[in-house]
Amino acid sequence: MHELIEKVFFGAFDNAVLRRAEDSAVVEQGGTRLAFTVDSYVVSPLFFPGGDIGKLAVCGTVNDLCMVGARPQFLGVSFILEEGLSAEVLRTIAQSAGETAREAAVEIVCGDTKVVGKGAVDQAFVTTCGVGTVPSGVDISASNARPGDKIILSGSLGDHEIAILSAREGLPFSGNVASDCAPLSGAVAALLAEGTPVHALRDPTRGGLASALNEIARLSNVAMEIHESAIPVRPEVAEACEILGFDPLYLANEGKFVAFVSAEHADAALGRLRAVGCAAQAAIIGEVAGHGLPHVTLITSVGGRRIVDVAAGTQLPRIC
Amino acid sequence: MFQFRDKERIGALSKALEGMVTRPMKFMEVCGTHTVSFFRFGLRSLVPDRLSLLSGPGCPVCVTPQREIRKAFHLAQQDGVILATFGDMIRVPVDSSSLEKQRAVGAHVRVVTSALEALDMARGNADKKVVFFAVGFETTAPTVAQAILHAAGERLSNFFILCAHKLIPPAMRALLDGGEVRVDGFMCPGHVSAIIGSAAYEEISARYSVPCVISGFEPLDMLETLVMLVEMAARGEARVRNQYRRVVKPQGNRVALESMGEVFDVKDAEWRGLGMIPASGLGLKDGFAGFDAENEFDLKQVDGGEEENKGCRCGDVLRGALAPEECPLFGVACTPSTPLGPCMVSSEGTCGAHYRYRTARDE
Numbered sequence: 162m163h164e165l166i167e168k169v170f171f172g173a174f175d176n177a178v179l180r181r182a183e184d185s186a187v188v189e190q191g192g193t194r195l196a197f198t199v200d201s202y203v204v205s206p207l208f209f210p211g212g213d214i215g216k217l218a219v220c221g222t223v224n225d226l227c228m229v230g231a232r233p234q235f236l237g238v239s240f241i242l243e244e245g246l247s248a249e250v251l252r253t254i255a256q257s258a259g260e261t262a263r264e265a266a267v268e269i270v271c272g273d274t275k276v277v278g279k280g281a282v283d284q285a286f287v288t289t290c291g292v293g294t295v296p297s298g299v300d301i302s303a304s305n306a307r308p309g310d311k312i313i314l315s316g317s318l319g320d321h322e323i324a325i326l327s328a329r330e331g332l333p334f335s336g337n338v339a340s341d342c343a344p345l346s347g348a349v350a351a352l353l354a355e356g357t358p359v360h361a362l363r364d365p366t367r368g369g370l371a372s373a374l375n376e377i378a379r380l381s382n383v384a385m386e387i388h389e390s391a392i393p394v395r396p397e398v399a400e401a402c403e404i405l406g407f408d409p410l411y412l413a414n415e416g417k418f419v420a421f422v423s424a425e426h427a428d429a430a431l432g433r434l435r436a437v438g439c440a441a442q443a444a445i446i447g448e449v450a451g452h453g454l455p456h457v458t459l460i461t462s463v464g465g466r467r468i469v470d471v472a473a474g475t476q477l478p479r480i481c
Numbered sequence: 482m483f484q485f486r487d488k489e490r491i492g493a494l495s496k497a498l499e500g501m502v503t504r505p506m507k508f509m510e511v512c513g514t515h516t517v518s519f520f521r522f523g524l525r526s527l528v529p530d531r532l533s534l535l536s537g538p539g540c541p542v543c544v545t546p547q548r549e550i551r552k553a554f555h556l557a558q559q560d561g562v563i564l565a566t567f568g569d570m571i572r573v574p575v576d577s578s579s580l581e582k583q584r585a586v587g588a589h590v591r592v593v594t595s596a597l598e599a600l601d602m603a604r605g606n607a608d609k610k611v612v613f614f615a616v617g618f619e620t621t622a623p624t625v626a627q628a629i630l631h632a633a634g635e636r637l638s639n640f641f642i643l644c645a646h647k648l649i650p651p652a653m654r655a656l657l658d659g660g661e662v663r664v665d666g667f668m669c670p671g672h673v674s675a676i677i678g679s680a681a682y683e684e685i686s687a688r689y690s691v692p693c694v695i696s697g698f699e700p701l702d703m704l705e706t707l708v709m710l711v712e713m714a715a716r717g718e719a720r721v722r723n724q725y726r727r728v729v730k731p732q733g734n735r736v737a738l739e740s741m742g743e744v745f746d747v748k749d750a751e752w753r754g755l756g757m758i759p760a761s762g763l764g765l766k767d768g769f770a771g772f773d774a775e776n777e778f779d780l781k782q783v784d785g786g787e788e789e790n791k792g793c794r795c796g797d798v799l800r801g802a803l804a805p806e807e808c809p810l811f812g813v814a815c816t817p818s819t820p821l822g823p824c825m826v827s828s829e830g831t832c833g834a835h836y837r838y839r840t841a842r843d844e
Contacts, residue, residue, distance in 0.1 A: 390488075406828065408521075463491045463700045465523020470837040472818060 182380075183303060184228035184363065187295055194295040196231030198222055201288040205479040207250065209328040211320070211339030212415075214287055215257035217481060220344050220415060221366070222291040223265045227349040228362045228418065230301040231293035236262060237271040239288040244279050254285065265344035267291070299353060305360040306381035310449040311427035313420045315348055315434060316341065316442040317393040318370055319412035323401050325480055338397050341439070343416035348440040351433040352420055359430075361421040366481055368472065369411040371457070373419055375471045378455040387447030387469070389462045410459075410469060413480045421449065485699030486522075494704040495527040501711045502529045507663070508710050509656075509801055511649055512670030513540035513829020514698050520838035522700040528707060535662070535801040536831035538652050539670060541617045542569045543799055543823040543830050544752045547789070549616075549645045550575045555783045556612050556643065556774065557588035563606065565599035566614040568592045573823045574790060596621075596628035596642070603632070603640035612774045615642040620672040622646045622763055623737035626744040629765070629772050641774040644764055647750055649673050650681055651761035655752075657689045662801040665714040666692035668706050671725045676741075678733025679723045690719040697725040744769055753823070754796030795822035798831050805835040812836055 171179065178186045185198035202218040212220075218238065226233040238258065242251065262269050324340040326332060345364065352359055361381065363373040370392075378385055394402075394409045402409055416439050422430050427445055434443040450458075457469040510516060516536045519525060528534070538544045550573060557564035557580065564580070571580040571592060584590040589609075593599045599613035615625045625642060632640045649670060656662055669682055674695045682693040692713035696706035706724045713720065723729055741763070750762025765773045774780070789796060792810055797803035805811050810821055817833055820826035825833050 459523070461521075461523040462488065463486050463522050463524075464488050464495075464527065465700075466526040467520060467523040467838045470817070 181302070181304075184225040185231060185291075185293075187229050187231075196226050196229050196293045196295050197290070198225040199288065199290040200225060201286060202481060203283075203286050203479050204325065204481055205283060206328050207254065207284055209340055210324045212342040213254055213257050214285060215254035216261045217342050217415060218287040218289045219258050219261040219265060219267070220342050221481060222289040223267060223344045223346060224364045224415075224418070226291050226293040227345045228301070228364055229295060230299035230349070230353060230359070230362065231295045233265060233267045233291055233293040233346055235292050236267050236269045237290045238269055239273040239275075241275045241277060241282050241286045241288075243282050243284050244276055246284055251285070254287075261344065265346055298356065299359075301359055301362050302380075303361050303363060303377045304380040306377050306383050306385075306421040306449050307360055307423070308383060308449050308451045309424050310360055310421040311424050311445050312374075312385065312387060312447040312449070313352075313422055313427060313431060313434065314370065314392060314444055314446045315345075315418050315420070315440040316416070317395050317398065318365070318414060318417070319394060319398040319402065319407075319409040321415040322412040322480055323398050326401075326405075332401065338395065338401070341414055341416035343439045345416065345418055345439065348434060348437045349418070351437050351440070352422075352430055354433055355429070357426045357430050358423045359420055360423070362418055364418045365414050367413050369409070369413060370419060371408075371410040371469045372471060374457045374469065375455075377421065378457055382455055383452055384450045384454055384456050384458070385447060386450050386458045386460065388460045391444050391446040393442045393444055411472070415481065424448070485697070485701040487701060491527065491700055491704055494701070494708055497708060498532065498704070498711065499529050501708065501715065502532045503715075505531045505533075506665045506711060506714055507533050507535060508666045508668055508707070509535040509537045509662070509664045510668040510670075510696075511537040511539040511653060512668075512673065513543075513827070514672070515539065515668060515670065515696065515703065516831055516834045517829055518698045518700070519703060520834045523838070524700055524703060527704070532707065532711070534668070534707070535664065535804075536798070536834075537656060537801050538752060538755060538799040539649075540799075540824070540827050540829040540831065541621070541647065542567070542573060542827040543795060544647060544652075544754065545570075545573075545616050545645050545823070546751045546753050547575045548751070548783070549643070550580075552643060552774075552780045552783045553580060553614050554578065554583055554588070555780065556778060557583055557590045559778070561608070562610045562612060563589045563591055563602060564612050564614060565591050565593045565602055567594070567616060569827050569829070570614060570616060572820065572826045574820055574826065596625040597631075600628045600631060600637075600640055603637055604635075607639060610639045610641060610777070612641045612643055615644045615646055618647055618649055618670070618673050619676045619741075622741050622745065623676060623734075626740040629744045629769055630740060632772060633769065638771075641772050641777050642765070643774040646745070646763035647752065648747070648761050648763070650677070650685060651758050652752060652755060653685055655755055655758045655761070656800060657685070657691070659800070664691065664801070666694070666710040668703070668710065669693050669695040671695060671697050671702075671728060674723075674725065674729045674733070676734050676737050678731050679721055679729055680731045681733070682721045686719050686721045692719050693721045695721070695723045695725050695729050697728065752799075754799035790821050793822035795824040795832070798824050805832040808832070
């Protein structure tokens with residue numbers, strides 16, 4: 162995928178903003194910093210415990226805006242629908258998107274719909290774009306993590322991917338797991354309150370926490386250390402991982418973020434986060450050790466040390 | 482499960498090992514699950530530098546010769562045939578291709594988690610021939626035997642296996658006979674031993690004078706096993722001990738062994754990296770010949786071709802003769818996302834485990 166982006170896309174339309182590869186682009190317009198992002202949603206199945214494609218399409222884009230410290234304001238949404246899709250299904254998805262937008266305090270102000278022949282898409286694909294403003298004093302970037310920063314994870318790992326898997330495969334042991342799909346605006350606002358210096362933010366979607374941390378390590382050129390026993394994982398998710406041979410560090414999440422906060426402010430930030438519903442399980446999971454030789458080290462639950470590599474191998478398709 | 486991950490007890494064993502290992506010691510494990518567990522929990526950083534745990538030919542996907550995989554390619558390309566395989570096999574690179582790449586251009590490859598799932602596929606697709614790529618050691622063979630027995634009982638005519646099963650004790654003997662690798666003892670595979678029993682290693686331990694300890698897979702299991710091995714090696718004692726008593730009995734699993742005996746004969750088999758090892762594989766008995774893909778399809782034409790990808794040293798790694806880090810391709814041209822051999826691509830492969838879970842001090 163990296164190669165595709167580098168060779169084909171950057172080759173065709175390269176610019177400094179695009180190259181920064183943040184969760185949202187931040188552009189300056191008349192003294193205001195605008196954040197802008199786009200994402201497509203092809204999740205299968207359309208409905209899963211904890212959400213559906215409509216909710217996901219709003220949350221995913223709202224969260225990408227939050228990850229650069231922006232206040233999400235407006236969304237555009239485009240539906241590509243398979244001919245014959247039930248009107249009831251579409252109605253439910255649309256209602257879901259509308260409810261989620263209201264919850265996230267964003268307005269859907271433009272849209273598009275295309276209907277294509279049977280088999281041209283699998284029921285429904287949704288694309289959302291979003292725009293927001295970045296307040297002054299906020300300087301968040303994946304390349305800003307600094308030695309000494311504490312690493313805060315906003316909650317348990319793997320809920321979304323296990324929920325999707327169990328909806329797809331009917332796993333008997335993980336029926337209670339619901340996707341964590343949720344807008345993060347409230348939690349990020351709590352984090353940034355009182356002028357807290359937040360240096361980097363990422364939401365660990367595809368590729369999980371491991372990919373997000375490795376990306377920040379690479380872009381910030383830092384080495385970091387995390388503690389396995391500090392990372393919250395729900396018992397049902399842990400059990401599913403043991404049985405299926407998954408590592409929670411690589412599972413997709415749709416309502417979590419990892420934040421790099423200067424050490425003196427970390428405890429207070431954690432306290433504020435835990436008061437917000439979707440971040441009640443927030444925890445400090447590690448810290449940035451130093452500059453150079455970018456990598457992520459895990460202190461395992463039994464006291465051993467090992468590298469957390471970038472990718473685990475084959476990941477579940479159509480997870481978001 | 483969590484009692485076997487108790488940090489205090491593991492810390493204590495780690496400390497004990499530090500004092501016990503007074504000279505360089507080398508042990509070998511012959512189970513991919515042990516390889517991964519050792520690395521995943523960072524146990525390498527908890528044992529003294531003087532103690533090395535070599536990985537042997539314990540990854541069933543890794544020891545399957547390319548010749549067998551080419552047969553699978555051929556089958557997957559036939560009209561009316563579905564090749565059912567364990568997920569791990571689909572990314573193994575052979576002749577610049579793989580089952581996954583073949584699937585992307587139309588070959589009929591389906592990933593299953595068991596032979597019984599492949600059998601279901603045959604029941605549900607009467608117009609297709611379903612061939613299950615039967616790869617695995619003694620842990621897997623009993624379930625494949627069960628699938629064959631069910632198929633025979635139901636008189637299914639569209640279920641077959643491409644039999645590539647292998648047996649662990651003969652491989653251990655071949656390694657020791659080869660003389661290339663000297664080890665102070667073996668960490669024996671837990672699940673294979675649950676089937677074949679702890680007594681299966683008595684002859685090896687006595688003949689070659691090596692301590693053998695059957696080990697569970699949790700971190701506490703593996704460290705306890707290492708303590709037991711170090712104790713015996715230090716005393717010059719060679720016998721079989723069972724650390725995995727909660728699962729492994731001396732006589733093994735009689736029911737599983739009986740169904741294997743009913744369906745399979747032991748035969749000579751070729752192992753990637755070790756060559757032909759007598760009486761080290763399984764083949765279908767004459768009474769079940771109708772389920773053998775080799776009889777149903779013409780696979781003779783598929784033999785031949787290079788046995789290793791250029792530069793790939795998987796064979797040496799599988800024998801414990803080369804550490805992954807010593808391979809010039811390791812981490813450079815050969816990585817989990819661009820694997821050149823099965824040891825890097827398999828979830829139980831030695832090179833993959835060394836790469837993905839390397840300790841910080843390797844950086």
